[in-house]
Amino acid sequence: MTDSSNKEVILSARPGVNGTLTEKNFAVRECDYPSDLKSGQVLIRNLYLTVDPAQRCQMNEETGVHYLLPNQVGSRVNGLGGVGEVVKCGPSDQPSDDLATGDSRSPIKSPPKFKPGDFVMNSERLHWPWAEYFCLAEEELALIDPEIQDLPHGLKLPLAYLGLSGLTSYLGVKSRGKVTSGDVVVVSGAAGSCGTLAGQFALEWGAKKVIGICGSDEKCRALVDGFRFTTAVNYKSPAFESKLAEACADGVDVYFDNVGGEISRIVIVDHMKPAGRVVLCGQIADYNKDVPYPPPIPKDMQNAIVAKSIDRERFLVLSYQDQFPEALGDMKRMILEGKIRVEVTEAEGIEKAGWALMNMMNGGNIGKQMVKVCDSSGRVKQD
Ligand SMILES: NC(=O)c1ccc[n+]([C@@H]2O[C@H](COP(=O)([O-])OP(=O)(O)OC[C@H]3O[C@@H](n4cnc5c(N)ncnc54)[C@H](OP(=O)(O)O)[C@@H]3O)[C@@H](O)[C@H]2O)c1
Numbered sequence: 001m002t003d004s005s006n007k008e009v010i011l012s013a014r015p016g017v018n019g020t021l022t023e024k025n026f027a028v029r030e031c032d033y034p035s036d037l038k039s040g041q042v043l044i045r046n047l048y049l050t051v052d053p054a055q056r057c058q059m060n061e062e063t064g065v066h067y068l069l070p071n072q073v074g075s076r077v078n079g080l081g082g083v084g085e086v087v088k089c090g091p092s093d094q095p096s097d098d099l100a101t102g103d104s105r106s107p108i109k110s111p112p113k114f115k116p117g118d119f120v121m122n123s124e125r126l127h128w129p130w131a132e133y134f135c136l137a138e139e140e141l142a143l144i145d146p147e148i149q150d151l152p153h154g155l156k157l158p159l160a161y162l163g164l165s166g167l168t169s170y171l172g173v174k175s176r177g178k179v180t181s182g183d184v185v186v187v188s189g190a191a192g193s194c195g196t197l198a199g200q201f202a203l204e205w206g207a208k209k210v211i212g213i214c215g216s217d218e219k220c221r222a223l224v225d226g227f228r229f230t231t232a233v234n235y236k237s238p239a240f241e242s243k244l245a246e247a248c249a250d251g252v253d254v255y256f257d258n259v260g261g262e263i264s265r266i267v268i269v270d271h272m273k274p275a276g277r278v279v280l281c282g283q284i285a286d287y288n289k290d291v292p293y294p295p296p297i298p299k300d301m302q303n304a305i306v307a308k309s310i311d312r313e314r315f316l317v318l319s320y321q322d323q324f325p326e327a328l329g330d331m332k333r334m335i336l337e338g339k340i341r342v343e344v345t346e347a348e349g350i351e352k353a354g355w356a357l358m359n360m361m362n363g364g365n366i367g368k369q370m371v372k373v374c375d376s377s378g379r380v381k382q383d
Contacts, residue, residue: 037135080126183207
């Protein structure tokens with residue numbers, strides 16, 4: 001990668017609403033290096049990008065949700081988040097002749113918000129192009145807090161914690177799960193980005209027991225040894241139901257649901273207490289299926305929700321934006337105090353972005369799956 005070449009990832013074919021992603025769905029090609037910047041535009045060198053389950057829905061012709069647009073076949077993939085370095089800013093607007101004569105109707109624009117070398121991430125909009133270099137409008141970018149750059153994971157921290165994953169977990173556990181002292185909490189998708197954080201927040205706010213559900217024995221060990229979960233159960237093991245029943249013998253107050261499907265049916269029907277709270281965070285078990293979101297649920301699960309008065313409303317972190325500043329402040333305090341462990345699974349090079357998305361969908365990650373596109377000098381190690 002040099003400062004005059006550029007590469008992008010395109011969606012080369014849709015997987016089909018009932019298909020899993022394969023390498024045939026992505027292609028990497030050379031593309032123009034953005035050189036002609038307009039006022040208010042920022043040229044970004046892409047350092048890290050995240051891959052997110054919701055991107056699977058963007059590979060369909062319709063995403064099924066109002067806040068995400070579909071990717072188009074033959075066009076650059078739009079990621080949901082990333083971190084980059086400012087290479088250049090567009091020209092400042094010069095004062096016009098009218099301004100010079102004191103005409104107050106003349107436009108006055110402020111100087112560029114960023115300078116070369118600044119580290120930035122996407123602000124509220126879920127938009128981060130899958131290319132080595134690209135331009136965004138400055139209002140789509142936020143400066144990364146320099147104080148977090150020296151913490152473990154440094155510039156990756158906004159993607160793995162002080163961003164979408166962390167806010168989803170923090171606000172899901174706090175505002176919807178309402179976890180309090182003595183609660184028994186189950187987290188599915190527990191070894192992933194939201195899951196590892198949700199379990200730790202629940203413990204931080206007094207949960208008596210946090211039980212993780214995940215897809216391998218290695219992940220179970222990581223949850224207990226590395227993330228302080230009380231216990232963890234592998235849903236792919238033949239003993240899953242009996243081990244879960246053992247772990248949930250006291251009943252479950254809060255279920256942080258990242259996966260849906262049969263796992264969630266078992267948790268809700270067999271183990272939740274009356275007046276329990278489900279944080280309906282995600283339903284990844286159904287993302288490769290042609291069903292609406294949230295997917296329909298079986299009759300016995302619907303009956304259990306009614307009979308036990310379980311609160312199971314859809315949770316969307318973007319509906320809690322008024323709480324973001326306070327949540328981010330508290331989350332920053334927690335990481336500075338060493339209370340939260342963040343984990344990252346990293347792939348290297350823009351060529352690996354499609355692979356990384358598939359890897360995460362197939363459970364190959366612990367913590368946040370992301371891609372290191374290059375370092376701040378523009379170089380990247382290739383396998
Ligand atoms: N509500 C919101 O506002 C919001 C915001 C962000 C994310 N989310 C949702 O939160 C969930 C987690 O997202 P994330 O970014 O943290 O991803 P992640 O958990 O880091 O990665 C996804 C994990 O899902 C598991 N998985 C895949 N297919 C599965 C299946 N059929 N059954 C059970 N588990 C399966 C895999 O782990 P295993 O090895 O355990 O199978 C995989 O590692 C997703 O459902 C996502 O859509 C919601």
